[in-house]
Amino acid sequence: xxxxxxxxxxxxxxxxxxxxxxxxxxxxxxxxxxxxxxxxxxxxxxxxxxxxxxxxxxxxxxxxxxxxxxxxxxxxxxxxxxxxxxxxxxxxxxxxxxxxxxxxxxxxxxxxxxxxxxxxxxxxxxxxxxxxxxxxxxxxxxxxxxxxxxxxxxxxxxxxxxxxxxxxxxxxxxxxxxxxxxxxxxxxxxxxxxxxxxxxxxxxxxxxxxxxxx
Numbered sequence: 001x002x003x004x005x006x007x008x009x010x011x012x013x014x015x016x017x018x019x020x021x022x023x024x025x026x027x028x029x030x031x032x033x034x035x036x037x038x039x040x041x042x043x044x045x046x047x048x049x050x051x052x053x054x055x056x057x058x059x060x061x062x063x064x065x066x067x068x069x070x071x072x073x074x075x076x077x078x079x080x081x082x083x084x085x086x087x088x089x090x091x092x093x094x095x096x097x098x099x100x101x102x103x104x105x106x107x108x109x110x111x112x113x114x115x116x117x118x119x120x121x122x123x124x125x126x127x128x129x130x131x132x133x134x135x136x137x138x139x140x141x142x143x144x145x146x147x148x149x150x151x152x153x154x155x156x157x158x159x160x161x162x163x164x165x166x167x168x169x170x171x172x173x174x175x176x177x178x179x180x181x182x183x184x185x186x187x188x189x190x191x192x193x194x195x196x197x198x199x200x201x202x203x204x205x206x207x208x209x210x211x212x213x214x
Contacts, residue, residue, distance in 0.1 A: 033156045033166045034128035037139045040073075041123040059210070063108050075157060075167040076100060082170070083182040087190040087198070095195050102202035103182075109209040121145035123152075134158075137166075151175060 031039075048054055053061040080100045081088040091099065126140040135158040143150035153172035159165065170179045189198040 038125040075169040
């Protein structure tokens with residue numbers, strides 16, 4: 001049975017694989033947020049099993065997948081800004097870009113190795129509690145399989161403009177919100193070494209993770 005850490009990594013990994021077979025045209029403005037998550041969730045396990053490289057955590061394959069399929073479904077600038085906290089407003093546009101790049105790689109490393117944990121799980125989307133005109137919603141899901149259910153909840157916002165629709169900006173794994181988890185770590189780095197110090201720390205951690213993977 002997987003421990004709590006592995007369960008959390010698996011849940012995060014499912015986000016990376018969620019849109020493997022999903023064309024951008026499918027993410028229409030009129031698709032409800034729970035319908036989006038339900039459709040993506042229905043494709044997750046099949047997608048992972050159909051690509052051996054992804055299932056074994058191949059980093060290059062997972063990064064390519066994230067860039068091509070996942071990022072269009074995520075407001076990653078908002079996610080990074082929220083994780084960095086007040087330091088984001090202090091950062092220059094170039095620093096903000098570096099923060100987004102390094103944070104994305106950090107997350108990819110975190111869940112790339114968890115994809116081989118996928119076996120006989122199924123995903124259940126719970127009923128949505130939201131008004132028709134809400135622009136910010138919580139979609140709750142559970143990953144069911146051997147052992148206890150894995151809680152995986154999504155925060156989504158309705159973005160304006162043609163072809164925009166709903167985008168994920170935070171997720172809750174086993175009761176822990178991803179953005180808030182990193183915010184405390186990042187705040188300590190910024191307080192000690194500034195925004196550049198945080199960027200250097202993230203880059204060093206990513207290099208170490210890549211070396212360990214190699």
